[in-house]
Amino acid sequence: MKDGPPGLRGNLTNYGDSGFALFLRKAFIKGSGYTDDALDRTVVGIVDTGSGFNPCHGNMPQLIEAVKRGVMLAGGLPVEFPTISVHEAFSQPTSMFLRNLMSMDTEEMIRALPVDAVVLIGGCDKTVPAQLMGAASAGKPAIQLVTGSMLTGSHRGVRVGACTDCRAFWGRYRAEEVDDEEITEVNGRLVGSVGTCSVAGTASTMACVAEALGVSLPGSATPPAVTADRTRFAEMTGTRAVEMAHEGLTVDRILTRGAFENALRVLLALGGSTNGLVHLAAVAGRLGYSLDLDRFDAMSRETPVLVDLKPAGDHYMEDLHRAGGVPRLLQELRDLLNTDELTVTGRTLGEELDRAAAPFPQEVIRARTAPVYPAGGIAVLRGNLAPNGAIIKQAAADPGLMEHQGRAVVFEDSEDLARRIDDEDLDVTPEDVLVLRGIGPIGAPGMPEAGYIPIPRKLARRGVKDMVRVSDGRMSGTAAGTIVLHVSPESAAGGPLALVRDGDTIRLSVEERLIHLDVTEDELAARAQEAPRAEAAPRPGRGYRKLYVDNVNQAEYGCDFDFLRSETDRGAVPGAPTGPGAGGGGAHV
Ligand code: FES
Numbered sequence: 001m002k003d004g005p006p007g008l009r010g011n012l013t014n015y016g017d018s019g020f021a022l023f024l025r026k027a028f029i030k031g032s033g034y035t036d037d038a039l040d041r042t043v044v045g046i047v048d049t050g051s052g053f054n055p056c057h058g059n060m061p062q063l064i065e066a067v068k069r070g071v072m073l074a075g076g077l078p079v080e081f082p083t084i085s086v087h088e089a090f091s092q093p094t095s096m097f098l099r100n101l102m103s104m105d106t107e108e109m110i111r112a113l114p115v116d117a118v119v120l121i122g123g124c125d126k127t128v129p130a131q132l133m134g135a136a137s138a139g140k141p142a143i144q145l146v147t148g149s150m151l152t153g154s155h156r157g158v159r160v161g162a163c164t165d166c167r168a169f170w171g172r173y174r175a176e177e178v179d180d181e182e183i184t185e186v187n188g189r190l191v192g193s194v195g196t197c198s199v200a201g202t203a204s205t206m207a208c209v210a211e212a213l214g215v216s217l218p219g220s221a222t223p224p225a226v227t228a229d230r231t232r233f234a235e236m237t238g239t240r241a242v243e244m245a246h247e248g249l250t251v252d253r254i255l256t257r258g259a260f261e262n263a264l265r266v267l268l269a270l271g272g273s274t275n276g277l278v279h280l281a282a283v284a285g286r287l288g289y290s291l292d293l294d295r296f297d298a299m300s301r302e303t304p305v306l307v308d309l310k311p312a313g314d315h316y317m318e319d320l321h322r323a324g325g326v327p328r329l330l331q332e333l334r335d336l337l338n339t340d341e342l343t344v345t346g347r348t349l350g351e352e353l354d355r356a357a358a359p360f361p362q363e364v365i366r367a368r369t370a371p372v373y374p375a376g377g378i379a380v381l382r383g384n385l386a387p388n389g390a391i392i393k394q395a396a397a398d399p400g401l402m403e404h405q406g407r408a409v410v411f412e413d414s415e416d417l418a419r420r421i422d423d424e425d426l427d428v429t430p431e432d433v434l435v436l437r438g439i440g441p442i443g444a445p446g447m448p449e450a451g452y453i454p455i456p457r458k459l460a461r462r463g464v465k466d467m468v469r470v471s472d473g474r475m476s477g478t479a480a481g482t483i484v485l486h487v488s489p490e491s492a493a494g495g496p497l498a499l500v501r502d503g504d505t506i507r508l509s510v511e512e513r514l515i516h517l518d519v520t521e522d523e524l525a526a527r528a529q530e531a532p533r534a535e536a537a538p539r540p541g542r543g544y545r546k547l548y549v550d551n552v553n554q555a556e557y558g559c560d561f562d563f564l565r566s567e568t569d570r571g572a573v574p575g576a577p578t579g580p581g582a583g584g585g586g587a588h589v
Contacts, residue, residue: 041077045115051085056124058194070238097446106134116245123147125202129279136286148225149317150195161198195225201477205272212266214343222321258338268376273477282558288570300376323364388488396480413438439473440490486555
């Protein structure tokens, strides 16, 4: 049980008279029709992130009802409460900008309310990270429930799903391979139901990563939003939350270094979203761990992509569920995992894998001997263009471009990109390297998913499908291409990306883990004197935007606010290698 009195007697409003505070609280809540018996029970808070602006959470009422049923079956009192809700397509300037606000809302409401345990219901990309960050800081027993993926749709006989196919169709529309009528028609086919994106985007990635962390029930990551499986998991989650409260199973006992290592493995084996790395760094930071990019890269070299999901593969989340979901993937990775880590069930990961269903023939989760991609989905790059690191989703890149040298074509920010990318007079060839700066955590602000720079229209019309692209921004997990992301430090923080000029030569070598600007140090120093970009950018003067820009840290720290990280330093994750399955050594960023 959490510190202090349990249930409704806990977390009293401070009037200077605790007896009166409890008397007043019970008087008010009895106005909602509760009896003293109900108010004496273990209280499970249910975080409601339903919103008319969040179709990814469109099944929230059904899930809350099922969680409540599960809580009451275990003798507890369920009480739901709202926090803000963040949907990718309804978040100006970006959902990432709002993630930290949602995490603060989540943390402070868990702290403020008299809940003995909490069920976090999230789904859309930034919501699960925000909830895990907040719950990690609040420190009470917490269990994650995801809303589940949407169903796929069908367009002219072809199966489609958000949002890899959204991007594919839009790319074909830009290349004038698809006309106005068809792009309007497919717009109504891409999202088959409520629920989260149906490919290995950030939502699916974080659902699987949460299960690997041990913070959600085994098997609960993959059932689609509108299935009976999803609702049953909601009921079981509610029941388990009551038991966790009685056991005092706080979230810090689950979110350990070993659990984060397991989650990073699954991120790699899934071919998951690059955003997953940023979010895991942020959640880990709330517990005092710092992401070691070089050890993560060493882990990547020995962890093949096993899940055949779009955008790196062919299938959708509902296929992954039918193939056995995350437990089946974890069985395949078992010798690379820390199986002694505790999960929300009260059992270790190893004990859960012993209880998992026996493998059966299927095509979505490959054996280690026949991977989708021989190494992990994400590689870490360094070089004079990214002294603190950058990443590339190598599993979704063009193999022919992974060793490439080309002439830089530079865009100052998203507005400059929008203005010029389709200009028929733009001096660009397929061999060039497209550079977009000013879209980092501070620069935009909110590190938009604009790193997926569109192929210039005049090249797209010629059939060019991919080019090397470099930015300090992010990319949706649903996108693919030879795209270098999260360049750190970002240009707005004075990173070398600010100093690149049109015509400079940039070299990418994924084999050497290198992103290099072929300009001398002296020349870069001279350019830095000429164009101090960081000071040139206007800073916001008030409100959340000021809080954000003044406090957000760089991608390798998760784009969290510095003041929200744990005050205790627990060291690096992955930890130092200790055995054949451990990651290699490397600098702690
Ligand atoms: Fe919500 Fe993709 S937009 S998960």
